[in-house]
Amino acid sequence: MAIFAIIIFGISLVAIGALFVLKHWEVGAGRVLVPTVREDADRRALAFKDRLLHLREDLARIPPITVLYARYLVHEGALGFAAFARMSEHQAHHLADLVSHKHTFAPRETRSEFLKQVSEHKNGGIER
Numbered sequence: 507m508a509i510f511a512i513i514i515f516g517i518s519l520v521a522i523g524a525l526f527v528l529k530h531w532e533v534g535a536g537r538v539l540v541p542t543v544r545e546d547a548d549r550r551a552l553a554f555k556d557r558l559l560h561l562r563e564d565l566a567r568i569p570p571i572t573v574l575y576a577r578y579l580v581h582e583g584a585l586g587f588a589a590f591a592r593m594s595e596h597q598a599h600h601l602a603d604l605v606s607h608k609h610t611f612a613p614r615e616t617r618s619e620f621l622k623q624v625s626e627h628k629n630g631g632i633e634r
Contacts, residue, residue, distance in 0.1 A: 532538055616622060 528539070538544060616625070
């Protein structure tokens with residue numbers, strides 16, 4: 507891979523040098539080689555440069571848009587998790603009620619005589 511990059515760099519360096527030599531010859535000779543091709547190449551180069559500038563502007567907008575989408579996804583995930591937690595809590599209470607005896611709880615009369623006497627005394631049942 508490095509050899510390929512070195513070869514491309516060498517070819518590019520030679521081509522740029524050739525363009526400088528061509529420009530020097532054109533200035534010395536006072537004439538332009540293939541003017542229609544040069545004008546077309548200049549026009550295409552300027553259009554390419556313009557597209558690159560627009561692409562740079564579009565690429566500059568990507569990070570803020572990505573942050574907005576990430577924020578939205580985190581927000582929606584948090585809301586979904588909260589709904590799941592709320593539903594789990596409700597189901598846990600429902601299960602606890604189902605398993606416990608509280609929903610069918612009926613107090614029985616105590617069998618202890620002492621507790622019966624205390625209860626009667628508290629309710630005013632025993633007169634002294």
